[in-house]
Amino acid sequence: MDIIDLSTVDTSDENCLEYLDQLCAQLGFDYASYATTSPLTGAVQGYANYPDAWKMHYMRRNLHRVDPTIHKSALSIAPVDWSRFDRDERFHAVFFAAGDFGISPQGLTVPVRGPYGDRGLLSVTRACSRAEWDKLKRAVVGDLQAAAVHLHDAVMRSDVISRALRQPRLSAREIEVLQWVAAGKSQMDIGDILNISHRTVEVHLRSARDKLGTLSIVQAVGRAIGLGMIYPR
Amino acid sequence: MIFIIDSLNLREHEPLVKDMFRLRKRVFADRLGWDVRVSQGMERDRFDDLDPAHVISVDDEGRVVGCMRLLQTTGPHMLSDVFGAILDGEPPLRSATCWEATRFCVDTEVLTGGRASNSISYVTSEVMIGAFEFAMSAGVTDAVAVIDPVMDRVLKRSGNAPHGYLGTPKPMGKVTALAALMDCSEERVARIRAFSGIDHDVMQPHRVTA
Numbered sequence: 337m338d339i340i341d342l343s344t345v346d347t348s349d350e351n352c353l354e355y356l357d358q359l360c361a362q363l364g365f366d367y368a369s370y371a372t373t374s375p376l377t378g379a380v381q382g383y384a385n386y387p388d389a390w391k392m393h394y395m396r397r398n399l400h401r402v403d404p405t406i407h408k409s410a411l412s413i414a415p416v417d418w419s420r421f422d423r424d425e426r427f428h429a430v431f432f433a434a435g436d437f438g439i440s441p442q443g444l445t446v447p448v449r450g451p452y453g454d455r456g457l458l459s460v461t462r463a464c465s466r467a468e469w470d471k472l473k474r475a476v477v478g479d480l481q482a483a484a485v486h487l488h489d490a491v492m493r494s495d496v497i498s499r500a501l502r503q504p505r506l507s508a509r510e511i512e513v514l515q516w517v518a519a520g521k522s523q524m525d526i527g528d529i530l531n532i533s534h535r536t537v538e539v540h541l542r543s544a545r546d547k548l549g550t551l552s553i554v555q556a557v558g559r560a561i562g563l564g565m566i567y568p569r
Numbered sequence: 570m571i572f573i574i575d576s577l578n579l580r581e582h583e584p585l586v587k588d589m590f591r592l593r594k595r596v597f598a599d600r601l602g603w604d605v606r607v608s609q610g611m612e613r614d615r616f617d618d619l620d621p622a623h624v625i626s627v628d629d630e631g632r633v634v635g636c637m638r639l640l641q642t643t644g645p646h647m648l649s650d651v652f653g654a655i656l657d658g659e660p661p662l663r664s665a666t667c668w669e670a671t672r673f674c675v676d677t678e679v680l681t682g683g684r685a686s687n688s689i690s691y692v693t694s695e696v697m698i699g700a701f702e703f704a705m706s707a708g709v710t711d712a713v714a715v716i717d718p719v720m721d722r723v724l725k726r727s728g729n730a731p732h733g734y735l736g737t738p739k740p741m742g743k744v745t746a747l748a749a750l751m752d753c754s755e756e757r758v759a760r761i762r763a764f765s766g767i768d769h770d771v772m773q774p775h776r777v778t779a
Contacts, residue, residue: 411576411620413641413668414707420577448665449644477708478666485643485665507659509735535752536733539711543662546643 342490343549343559352383352487359483360385363476365460366440370487371406372456381491390437394430402426409445410455415477418443442469444477446484456488482551489549506565510544513537515566518557571699571771575622587611588633589625596674601717602742616671619645624700626675626692635675635692637700639668642713647671648735648748652715655748656736662713668704668753670714684766693723694765699772701761704753712751717744724749728760 340358345351356368369384380400384391393399400406404421418441421427431441440463448456458480462469506514509530516526523541527534545556548563560566574582590611597603597612605612619640626635640646642662646669649661673696680689704712713735716724724730731749738747751757762768 408577413575413620413622413639414703414709416577449641451644451649451663453645455644474706477706478710479708481665481708505660507656507662509659533732535711536750539662539664539667539713539733539750542666542710543642543664546664 341551341555342486343551343555347490347494349383352491353385355487356383356385360460363460363479364462364472366438366462368458368460370456370458370484370491371400372454372488372491386439387437390434390439393433393437397429399430403430405430405443405445405459406457409447409457409459412447413449415444415446415473415480417473418445438463442466444473444480446477446480448484448488450488450492454488454492456484456491458484458487482546485546486549486551489546493549504547504549504563506544506547506560507540510540510547511560511565513540514544514557514560517541517553518561518566519569570627570773571695572625572627572773573622573699573703574625576620585625585627585633586623589623589636590617592633592636592676593672593674595676595678597672597742600677601744604742616640616645616647622703624696624703626696626699628679628687628692632679633676634680634687635696637673637696637714638671639700639704639712640671641665642667642669647715648713652746652748654739655715655746659736662735664711666709667711667713668709670700670712673714673716673720690723690727691765691767693720694727694729694761694767695771697724697729698758698761698765698767701751701753701758702772705755705758709753712753714749714751715746716749717741717746719744721747721749724751728764729757 340351340355342351342355360368367386369382371380371382373380404427405418408421409416434441440461442463443459443461445457445459513526516529523534523537526537541553545553548556548559550556550559561568572582572585574586579586590613594607594610594612597605598607606614622639624637625633628634642664648656648669675689675692677689680692681687684690731751733750735748738745
C-alpha cells in the first residue's frame with residue numbers, strides 16, 4: 337500500500353483523517369473510522385471520514401454508547417463483519433438512520449489489541465452487492481490488519497506516557513534478520529545463511545516491522561538504523 | 570465438526586465451552602502434569618478472560634474431542650508472559666498477521682489410533698484445518714503454537730510440519746514445551762487434507778468467518 341506513514345509524521349487529527357481517506361481510496365471503501373479507549377485515562381478517541389451530517393447525528397444521539405461495531409467487535413480476535421451482529425434495538429438505533437446519510441450497514445471492523453490491554457477498532461464500509469463485498473474483503477483483509485495496527489500504534493504513541501512505555505523491543509533473531517536485509521540479502525538468502533526456512537524469516541520481518549511501527553520492511557530497516565539497532569551496510 | 574467460539578457467540582455455546590475446559594483439565598493437568606489452575610473439574614486461566622477464539626472439534630455424538638485457543642500476538646498472549654522461558658529471555662513476536670495457538674489438545678481417552686473419523690490423527694487434522702481456514706479468512710498468515718514434542722511429531726507426520734521454531738524447548742510438567750511456527754495457507758491446508766482424507770467442509774453450518 338502506498339499510503340501515509342504515521343510513524344514519520346506527528347499523530348495529528350489531520351494526519352489520522354488523511355490516513356483514513358487514503359486507506360479508503362487505495363482499498364476501495366466508502367468510509368473508514370477508528371476508535372479506541374485509552375487504558376490510562378479511559379477517554380474515547382476516534383477519527384472518521386463520514387459526512388459531517390452523520391457525525392453530528394451520531395454524536396448528538398450518543399450512538400457510540402450502543403454502537404455494536406464498537407462494543408461487540410472488541411470481543412473478537414478476528415475482523416468482524418457487521419452481518420454478524422444481531423439486528424436488535426441497538427443495531428437499528430445506529431443503522432436505521434444511517435441509510436438517510438448514505439452510510440451502508442455493510443461493513444467490517446478490524447480489532448487490534450496492544451500489549452498493555454489497549455484495544456483499537458478500524459472500521460470500513462462500502463455500499464455494493466454482497467458478492468462484490470465478499471470478494472473485496474478477501475482481497476484486502478491482510479492489508480486492513482496491517483493498517484489497523486499501524487494506526488492504533490500511532491494513536492497510542494501520541495500520548496507521552498504511552499510513548500515512554502512503547503520503546504520497540506526486538507528479539508536477537510529479528511535484529512539479525514533486519515541486519516541481513518540492510519546488507520541487501522533476500523529472504524531466501526537469509527534463510528540459507530541462518531539455516532531457517534524463508535517463511536520463518538518472513539515471520540521475523542513482519543514482527544520487526546509491526547514493532548517498529550512502520551508499513552514496509554524497507555522503512556523498518558531505516559527505523560532500526562535510526563535507533564542504532566542495526567548498522568547501515 | 571469444527572465450532573469457532575469467541576466472546577461474540579459464547580452464550581449460544583456454553584455447554585460446549587464447559588466440555589472444552591473439562592477436556593483441557595484431563596489433558597494439561599492430569600496427563601501432561603502442567604502447573605495449571607483447575608476448578609470444578611475445568612482448566613481455565615486468565616487468557617480465557619481476554620476474549621480469545623476457541624477452535625473446538627465435536628464428534629458425531631456431540632462430545633468435545635479436540636480444541637485449540639487463539640489470541641492475537643499484538644496483545645497479551647502466553648509467549649509474551651507465562652511461556653517467556655521458551656524464548657530464552659528474548660522479546661516475543663508481535664505481528665498483526667500472526668496469531669498464537671495454545672492449549673492445543675485432543676481427547677486420547679476416547680479417540681483411537683489409525684485414520685478413521687474417531688482417531689487422534691483425524692481430529693488433530695480437523696482442528697488444524699479449522700484454525701487455518703479461520704485465520705486465513707481474517708487475513709492472518711502465520712501462527713505460533715505452543716506444543717509438546719508428541720504433538721510436534723504428529724504434525725510432522727501429518728503433512729503439517731512447522732516451518733520453524735522460536736527459542737528452545739523447555740521442561741513443563743511431565744513433558745517439554747516448544748514454540749512452533751506454521752503458515753496459514755491454502756498449501757498447508759491442502760497437505761493436511763491430503764494426509765487425513767478430510768475433503769469436506771469441516772466448519773459448522775453457521776460458521777464464523779471474518
